[in-house]
């Protein structure tokens with residue numbers, strides 16, 4: 354069975370949530386939105402291409418979730434409240450079952466955050482999903498990359514490296530991304546890759562606490578490097594302070610995890626800086642948003658990111674993140 358473009362759009366449109374600030378949604382030449390008067394508009398775009406950003410075997414519902422999650426993660430890293438998004442789909446064929454499953458994962462996450470789909474584009478071509486997400490934030494409140502200060506603590510949410518470990522296991526054929534793993538620890542790792550949790554509530558809770566923030570999409574050290582470059586500061590990361598993975602330990606994969614946790618991407622955690630005076634407030638934030646936060650180092654004057662091991666030996670910043678155009682990575 355195959356449907357035309359309008360049939361596919363209709364399968365997506367009927368699942369979209371309503372919002373009072375949408376004057377005109379899907380169906381006209383463009384959408385009309387009514388942002389709140391005192392808010393700034395926060396806009397981000399991310400594309401997922403098959404074989405590059407997700408394995409071809411990935412279930413469509415996971416692709417739908419992840420395509421939106423990576424965009425929500427960018428809004429989270431700015432501290433924004435998600436509001437609207439558009440969806441550009443390039444599909445090799447007009448398969449209604451694929452679209453329904455994709456929409457199931459997409460709207461499952463969209464509805465969790467009250468973000469509404471307000472338009473998009475549907476074309477035939479290699480499988481690719483491009484989303485533009487829009488959010489709002491009170492003027493002047495955004496968590497930017499350029500405001501880290503010497504003396505700030507460096508914090509990270511969750512356990513960066515788990516998604517990268519799942520990807521490595523998949524590449525070694527030790528994990529099947531297309532189905533639930535029988536083993537609880539492996540299934541936890543697979544979920545971190547297939548269904549990352551954008552830290553939207555955390556980002557909003559960091560208003561007035563964090564000085565700078567970035568989401569961990571390319572690797573913890575590389576993304577922290579972006580904060581350093583934009584803020585004109587250096588970072589010392591304490592290797593022994595990096596979050597450990599109990600799932601990796603349970604699976605007997607701690608060693609592999611430890612080599613990946615600074616460099617692997619795809620976790621969509623938040624890395625942020627905050628003055629030491631905010632430690633107590635951040636412990637309270639951790640409890641209120643129920644996301645583990647770990648203090649992993651310090652910002653100082655200088656440039657670059659260095660990792661310091663327990664003996665005090667500086668390990669340099671050789672653990673780079675994934676760069677699409679460097680030829681490095683996978």
Ligand code: ADP
Nearest residue numbers: 362365379380381382440441442472473474475
């Ligand atoms: P146009 O030719 O004017 O760009 P389209 O035929 O591409 O119009 O789209 C018709 C309507 O459906 C528009 O409102 C557009 O935003 C919406 N739309 C198209 N594809 C998608 C999609 N994948 N998801 C959500 N809305 C879509």
Ligand code: MG
Nearest residue numbers: 382473474475
């Ligand atoms: Mg169009």
